[in-house]
Amino acid sequence: MAASQTTIGIIYDYDQTLSPNYMQDEVLFPHFGINAEQFWKKSRELVDKEGYDGELAYLKSMLDYLELDRPTNKELRKLGENLNFYKGLPELFDEMSSVLTAEHRLFGVKIEHYIVSSGLKALLDGSRIAPYVKKIFGCEFGEDAHGRITFPKRVISHTTKTQYIFRINKGMLEPNEDVNDHMPPELRPIPFNHMIYVGDGPTDVPCFTLMKKYGGNALAVYNPDEKDRASFRKCYLLSAHADRIKHIAPADYRAGSHLRMLLEEMVLEIANGIIRRKRAEMEDGMISAPHF
Numbered sequence: 001m002a003a004s005q006t007t008i009g010i011i012y013d014y015d016q017t018l019s020p021n022y023m024q025d026e027v028l029f030p031h032f033g034i035n036a037e038q039f040w041k042k043s044r045e046l047v048d049k050e051g052y053d054g055e056l057a058y059l060k061s062m063l064d065y066l067e068l069d070r071p072t073n074k075e076l077r078k079l080g081e082n083l084n085f086y087k088g089l090p091e092l093f094d095e096m097s098s099v100l101t102a103e104h105r106l107f108g109v110k111i112e113h114y115i116v117s118s119g120l121k122a123l124l125d126g127s128r129i130a131p132y133v134k135k136i137f138g139c140e141f142g143e144d145a146h147g148r149i150t151f152p153k154r155v156i157s158h159t160t161k162t163q164y165i166f167r168i169n170k171g172m173l174e175p176n177e178d179v180n181d182h183m184p185p186e187l188r189p190i191p192f193n194h195m196i197y198v199g200d201g202p203t204d205v206p207c208f209t210l211m212k213k214y215g216g217n218a219l220a221v222y223n224p225d226e227k228d229r230a231s232f233r234k235c236y237l238l239s240a241h242a243d244r245i246k247h248i249a250p251a252d253y254r255a256g257s258h259l260r261m262l263l264e265e266m267v268l269e270i271a272n273g274i275i276r277r278k279r280a281e282m283e284d285g286m287i288s289a290p291h292f
Contacts, residue, residue: 002186006108006278008270009168009190010096010263011207013161014117014124014138016200016231017251019085020223023119024062027079034065055118055157059139063149070148073122073141080126086221088253088260093132095255099264104271107278111267112190116164118156118203135173137164158203162210165195192216194274196266200251201234208244217266221259224250 015022025036039061046057063070071079093113100109112134115124121138124130139156141149154175156164163179166172171189172179185191192214197207200221211218220238222231235248249259 003171003189004108005186005189005191005194006110006274007190008109008111008194008196008267008274009114010111010196010198010267011114011116011165011168012197013199013204013207014115014119016223017198017204017221018089018115018129019083020225020251021084023080023083023123024058026084027082027123028062028076028120031079032066032069032071039065053155053157055139055155056152059141059152059155066149070150072147073143073149074147076120076122076149077126080123080130081128083123083127083129085129086251086253088255088257090129090132092253092260092263093129096263096267099267100271103275107275109271109274114164114168116156116161116207118158118161121154135168137167159206161204162206165192165197165207165210168195194270196263196270198263200231201238205238205242205244208238212244217270218245219247219249219259219262219266220245221249221251224252 012018019026028034029036029039043054043058043061046052046060047054052060096111100111113132115133115136115138117124117136117138119138121136121140124136124138130136137156139152140154142151142153144150167177167179169188169190169192170179170183192211193216195211195216197204197211197216197218198221199207199218204220208218208220210216220235222235226232238244239246239248247262249262250257252259254260
């Protein structure tokens with residue numbers, strides 16, 4: 001039996017996409033007295049001089065800096081309560097459903113929100129946006145016998161982010177489910193053309209590319225308050241020169257903003273397409289009664 005395929009999935013990066021700040025800089029480093037500039041310098045040196053992957057480099061640096069005072073994941077979740085977001089969040093997550101009409105709902109159309117981040121899942125789990133999100137994917141630490149964080153048990157890089165889009169596509173949201181198992185397209189709960197991916201720059205390119213290849217939707221956001229226009233320039237290059245995305249917008253998620261209108265129009269386009277498909281399926285399956 002085919003899946004209903006009436007769910008629209010909106011997938012977000014986190015740092016610079018939902019928040020103008022990097023989560024570590026905002027809540028973790030101040031709490032533990034870590035100098036952000038020195039931290040990221042050390043992390044970059046691990047990449048440049050020792051060949052570390054970027055995400056593993058920052059996780060190792062974090063463990064090194066916190067060696068004598070390693071927190072628990074519970075403590076990290078508590079720190080996540082202090083994360084701040086762009087304007088319009090977390091209200092967007094509730095308000096987006098209002099764009100769906102009664103007819104959309106009659107056909108079972110709904111919206112689910114996901115976050116796929118190279119940041120720390122524990123911080124996001126404790127944030128104000130966590131209750132609104134179907135699933136958060138991020139880097140995770142295991143714990144020792146005393147509950148203190150030890151070795152990374154899950155690392156999400158900008159290239160492996162695409163694995164989690166496939167997980168959402170197949171409904172395989174738990175790490176023990178093998179996302180490589182074959183699943184026919186008609187059984188996948190959220191087809192790629194029912195997805196919208198929101199990112200901010202080059203680290204989202206693999207996800208942008210995946211959306212473009214399989215008929216999904218993607219847009220890039222930039223910080224409108226940046227005076228040097230660096231984030232805008234990243235988005236502009238992705239759109240105008242790299243041809244990775246069609247749309248860029250300021251990271252303002254409030255009702256009536258450019259970004260909000262783009263998201264709403266994408267949702268409506270997908271929702272209307274679902275209705276057309278459902279009606280066609282009903283018509284194809286209908287057998288007319290005999291006429292006398």
